[in-house]
Amino acid sequence: xxxxxxxxxxxxxxxxxxxxxxxxxxxxxxxxxxxxxxxxxxxxxxxxxxxxxxxxxxxxxxxxxxxxxxxxxxxxxxxxxxxxxxxxxxxxxxxxxxxxxxxxxxxxxxxxxxxxxxxxxxxxxxxxxxxxxxxxxxxxxxxxxxxxxxxxxxxxxxxxxxxxxxxxxxxxxxxxxxxxxxxxxxxxxxxxxxxxxxxxxxxxxxxxxxxxxxxxxxxxxxxxxxxxxxxxxxxxxxxxxxxxxxxxxxxxxxxxxxxxxxxxxxxxxxxxxxxxxxxxxxxxxxxxxxxxxxxxxxx
Amino acid sequence: xxxxxxxxxxxxxxxxxxxxxxxxxxxxxxxxxxxxxxxxxxxxxxxxxxxxxxxxxxxxxxxxxxxxxxxxxxxxxxxxxxxxxxxxxxxxxxxxxxxxxxxxxxxxxxxxxxxxxxxxxxxxxxxxxxxxxxxxxxxxxxxxxxxxxxxxxxxxxxxxxxxxxxxxxxxxxxxxxxxxxxxxxxxxxxxxxxxxxxxxxxxxxxxxxxxxxxxxxxxxxxxxxxxxxxxxxxxxxxxxxxxxxxxxxxxxxxxxxxxxxxxxxxxxxxxxxxxxxxxxxxxxxxxxxxxxxxxxxxx
Numbered sequence: 001x002x003x004x005x006x007x008x009x010x011x012x013x014x015x016x017x018x019x020x021x022x023x024x025x026x027x028x029x030x031x032x033x034x035x036x037x038x039x040x041x042x043x044x045x046x047x048x049x050x051x052x053x054x055x056x057x058x059x060x061x062x063x064x065x066x067x068x069x070x071x072x073x074x075x076x077x078x079x080x081x082x083x084x085x086x087x088x089x090x091x092x093x094x095x096x097x098x099x100x101x102x103x104x105x106x107x108x109x110x111x112x113x114x115x116x117x118x119x120x121x122x123x124x125x126x127x128x129x130x131x132x133x134x135x136x137x138x139x140x141x142x143x144x145x146x147x148x149x150x151x152x153x154x155x156x157x158x159x160x161x162x163x164x165x166x167x168x169x170x171x172x173x174x175x176x177x178x179x180x181x182x183x184x185x186x187x188x189x190x191x192x193x194x195x196x197x198x199x200x201x202x203x204x205x206x207x208x209x210x211x212x213x214x215x216x217x218x219x220x221x222x223x224x225x226x227x228x229x230x231x232x233x234x235x236x237x238x239x240x241x242x243x244x245x246x247x248x249x250x251x252x253x254x255x256x257x258x259x260x261x262x263x264x265x266x267x268x269x270x271x272x273x274x275x276x277x278x279x280x281x282x283x284x285x286x287x288x289x290x291x292x293x294x295x296x297x298x299x
Numbered sequence: 300x301x302x303x304x305x306x307x308x309x310x311x312x313x314x315x316x317x318x319x320x321x322x323x324x325x326x327x328x329x330x331x332x333x334x335x336x337x338x339x340x341x342x343x344x345x346x347x348x349x350x351x352x353x354x355x356x357x358x359x360x361x362x363x364x365x366x367x368x369x370x371x372x373x374x375x376x377x378x379x380x381x382x383x384x385x386x387x388x389x390x391x392x393x394x395x396x397x398x399x400x401x402x403x404x405x406x407x408x409x410x411x412x413x414x415x416x417x418x419x420x421x422x423x424x425x426x427x428x429x430x431x432x433x434x435x436x437x438x439x440x441x442x443x444x445x446x447x448x449x450x451x452x453x454x455x456x457x458x459x460x461x462x463x464x465x466x467x468x469x470x471x472x473x474x475x476x477x478x479x480x481x482x483x484x485x486x487x488x489x490x491x492x493x494x495x496x497x498x499x500x501x502x503x504x505x506x507x508x509x510x511x512x513x514x515x516x517x518x519x520x521x522x523x524x525x526x527x528x529x530x531x532x533x534x535x536x537x538x539x540x541x542x543x544x545x546x547x548x549x550x551x552x553x554x555x556x557x558x559x560x561x562x563x564x565x566x567x568x569x570x571x572x573x574x575x576x577x578x579x580x581x582x583x584x585x586x587x588x589x590x591x592x593x594x595x596x597x598x
Contacts, residue, residue, distance in 0.1 A: 005596055037595070053596055098593060182592065189584075246581050262584040268592045271570065277577035282545050285488075285561040293481065293567045294397060296336070297304055297352055298597060 003298070004055040005098040006105060007182065010063065011090045012070045013079050015041040015048050020073045025050065027069050033058035046081025047090070053097070056108050063092060063112050067120050067175075075171040076147040084140075086147050088172035091139060093128065094179045097270065105179035106130045113177040117164030120172070123154065124163040127178035131162070139176055147173040181214075184234040184273060185266035186242060188249045191259040195221050198228035201252045205230070205245060212248065214240035227261060237273040243280045302597070303354040304397040305404060306481065309362065310389045311369045312378050314340040314347050319372045324349065326368050332357035345380025346389070352396070355407050359414070362391060366415050366474075374470040375446045383439075385446050387471035390438060392427065393478045396569065404478035405429045412476040416463030419471070422453065423462040426477035430461075438475055446472040480513075483533040483572060484565035485541060487548045490558040494520050497527035500551045504529070504544060511547065513539035526560060536572040542579045 014020055018041075025039050028050065038051040052062060067089055074088035092112070094105040109130040117124045125131075125142050135158070136142065145153045150168040153159050160166060161174060168174050190198060198219030203209045206217035214236035222229050230249055234240060250260045272289065279287050289295060313319055317340075324338050327349065337350040351361060366388055373387035391411070393404040408429040416423045424430075424441050434457070435441065444452045449467040452458050459465060460473060467473050489497060497518030502508045505516035513535035521528050529548055533539060549559050571588065578586055588594055 005593075007592075035596075097596065242577075242581065260582055262582045264584055265586060265590060268590055268595060271591050271593045274574050274577040274591070277581060278541075278573040281580040282541065282576060283559055283561045285563055287564060291564060291567055292570050292573070293306075294304075294570045295593075296567060297334075297396065 003098060004100045005053055006055065006059060006100055006108065007095040007097050008052040008054070008059050008063070008092065009049060009095065010052070010066055010092045011047060011049050011085075012066070012074065013047055013076060013081065013085045013088055013090055014070070014074050015046045015081065016043045017073075021048050024048075024066060024069045024073075027065050028052065028062055031058055031062045031065060034062045042083070044081070045083035046079060047083045047085065056104065059094070059108060060112060060115070064116055064119060067116050067122070071120055071122070071169075071172045076173050077171060079147070084143050084146050086143050086145075086150055086173045087122070087175040088169075089122075089175045090143075091127075091176045092178075094130075094177075095182050096179075097182070102129055102179060102181070109177050109179045113163045116175070116177075117161075120169070121165055122169045122172050123161035123165050123167070123174040125174060125176045126162045127176045128180040130178040139178075142176050150174055181236040181238065182268070182270050184237055184242065184269050186232045186234050186245065186263065187266065188230045188232070188246065188263045189222065189225075189261045190228050190230070190253055191261040192228060192256075193221070193226050194256070194258070195219060195228050197253065197256045197258050198230050200256070201230050201249055202232075204252050205232070205248050212240045212245060215245060237270065237276070241276050241280070242273050243277045302397060303399045304352055305354065305358060305399055305407065306394040306396050307351040307353070307358050307362070307391065308348060308394065309351070309365055309391045310346060310348050310384075311365070311373065312346055312375060312380065312384045312387055312389055313369070313373050314345045314380065315342045316372075320347050323347075323365060323368045323372075326364050327351065327361055330357055330361045330364060333361040341382070343380070344382035345378060346382045346384065355403065358393070358407060359411060362411050363415055363418060366419050366421070370419055370421070370468075370471045375472050376470060378446070383442050383445055385442050385444075385449055385472045386421070386474040387468075388421075388474045389442075390426075390475045391477070393429075393476075394481050395478075396481070401428055401478060401480070408476050408478045412462045415474070415476075416460075419468070420464055421468045421471050422460035422464055422466070422473040424473060424475045425461045426475045427479040429477040438477075441475050449473060480535040480537065481567070481569050483536055483541065483568050485531045485533050485544065485562065486565065487529045487531070487545065487562045488521065488524075488560045489527050489529070489552055490560040491527060491555075492520070492525050493555070493557070494518060494527050496552065496555045496557050497529050499555070500529050500548055501531075503551050504531070504547050511539045511544060514544060536569065536575070540575050540579070541572050542576045 034054040041048040096105045113124040202217035202219040205211040216233040333353040340347040395404045412423040501516035501518040504510040515532040
C-alpha cells in the first residue's frame with residue numbers, strides 16, 4: 001500500500017521564547033502519525049518555522065493543536081520582529097509530496113481553515129492553489145499592512161476572509177492557509193564576472209519580467225569566486241521544470257558569449273524533479289516512478 | 300538512522316512444482332527482517348527466481364534456509380530444463396541498494412558461501428565482484444558444462460571451488476555465490492528501419508567489441524513499428540552511467556544520419572542512476588542524495 005505524505009510548514013510569530021517553541025513542538029510530536037522534521041527559530045524575525053509531515057488525518061489534528069498552543073502563548077499586540085506577519089499562526093501551507101495530489105492538499109487546506117476559524121474565531125485567508133481568487137493567491141499581498149493594519153484592511157469588502165469572523169482576532173490577527181508545490185532553490189553559476197549578464201538573464205527567465213511562469217530570479221555576484229550567479233526559486237517544478245530553466249539560462253548566456261560553469265540545488269528537492277530531468281534528456285518514453293527500485297522497496 | 304538494503308536474487312533449479320516453490324517462499328518470509336519482493340517461476344526453464352531484500356543479518360539467515368529447503372526437494376540427477384544450471388541452488392547474487400557498499404556485499408557473499416559450504420557440503424564458486432580471480436568472475440564460464448559436466452570439470456586444478464568439498468554434491472551440484480551491481484535494461488529506439496545501423500551502433504557501444512566496459516548490446520528490429528532498437532543491459536551504472544551510453548548511441552547514430560526517437564528503461568532502475576543523469580545534464584555541483592526530499596522523509 002502506497003504511503004500518503006503531505007508536508008506542512010506552519011510559521012508562527014514567536015522566535016525568542018525557547019520554552020514556548022519547545023512546548024508547541026512537543027504537542028505536535030504527540031499527534032499520532034505526525035512527524036516533526038524540523039523546527040527553525042529566528043529571534044531577529046521573532047518567528048519559528050515547523051516542518052511537519054503526515055497524512056490528512058494527522059495534519060487535521062495537528063494544525064488545530066498548533067493553533068491552540070500558539071494562541072495561548074502569543075499576543076501580536078506586543079510582538080516585534082523583522083519579518084512581516086499578520087497572525088500568531090501566520091501562514092500554514094500544505095505541500096503534496098507522495099501519493100497525494102494538489103487537489104487533496106487544497107481540500108485539506110479548506111477543511112482545516114473552516115475548522116480553526118470556527119474553533120478559535122480567527123479569520124482565515126486562503127492563498128496560492130487553495131484560493132480561487134487570483135488577487136488572493138500571493139502571500140505578500142495578503143500580508144501587506146501586517147497585523148497592525150489588519151482592522152482597516154479587513155473593513156474593505158475585497159478583504160473579507162474566506163472563513164471566520166470579519167474582523168481580526170484581538171491578539172492572534174488572521175492566518176493565511178493554503179496549498180502549494182514544494183519550492184526548489186536553484187542557482188546557475190556563470191563562467192564570467194559580468195554582473196550585467198547575470199541580471200539580464202535573470203530578467204529573461206523570471207515570470208515578473210516576461211519569463212517562465214514559476215520562476216523567481218535575480219542576478220548576483222559571488223564575491224569570493226570572481227563569478228556571477230543567476231539565483232532562482234522554482235515555485236512549481238511540474239509546470240516549469242528544472243531542465244527547461246537550465247536550458248533557457250544556458251541559451252541566454254550563450255547570446256552574451258558566456259558559458260554555464262555549474263548549477264546547484266540548495267536544500268531539498270523532490271525526487272520527481274530529478275526524474276523528470278533524466279526523462280527529458282534521455283528522451284525516456286513510458287517511464288513510471290514505480291520503476292524506481294527504492295520506491296518499490298519502500299512500498 | 301539510515302536503512303541498509305541489500306537485494307538478493309537466488310535462482311533455484313525448480314520451476315514446475317508449485318508446492319515446493321511456495322514452501323520455500325514461505326520459509327523465507329518467516330525470516331525476521333527478510334522481505335520476499337517477488338517469486339518468478341518458469342516451467343520451461345524449470346527454474347525459479349526469488350527477489351529478496353534485507354540487511355546482512357536477515358540474508359545470513361535467509362540463504363541457508365533456502366539451501367536447506369531446496370536441497371531437500373531438488374535432485375539435479377533427474378532435473379531437466381532449458382536454462383543452464385549447475386546447482387539445486389544455482390546462483391546467489393548480493394546487490395547493494397541502499398546504505399551499503401559493494402565491499403559489504405562481497406564480504407556477505409563470502410561469509411554466506413563459507414557457511415553453506417560447511418553446513419550442506421556443497422562446493423561454492425565465488426563470482427563477479429566477490430571473486431578475486433579474473434577468470435572466475437563470469438557466471439557463464441563457471442556454469443559451462445552444467446551439472447552433468449561438473450565432476451570432470453572440478454577434477455581440473457583451476458576449477459577447485461572457493462569453499463567446500465572438491466567434488467560436486469551428489470544431488471545438489473555446486474553453487475555460484477557473488478556480488479554485483481543492479482542491472483539496468485535500457486533500450487534506445489532509432490528513427491529508422493535500417494537494422495544494419497542498429498547493429499553497427501550496438502557493436503560500437505558494447506564492451507565485447509571494443510565499447511564501454513559495462514554495456515551488453517544488440518541491434519534488433521521492432522517489427523510492428525517499422526523501426527530498430529539498440530537493446531542493452533547496463534551492468535554497472537556507477538562506472539558506465541546511463542547518460543554516457545545515451546550520448547554515445549546518439550553520436551554514433553548521427554554518423555549514419557539517424558536520430559534517436561526515444562529510449563526506455565525496462566523494469567526497475569536505482570534512483571541513483573536517474574539522479575546521476577540529472578546531475579550530468581544540469582552540470583550540478585555539490586549535490587548529495589540526502590537532498591532528495593523523499594529520502595529525508597524516509598530516514
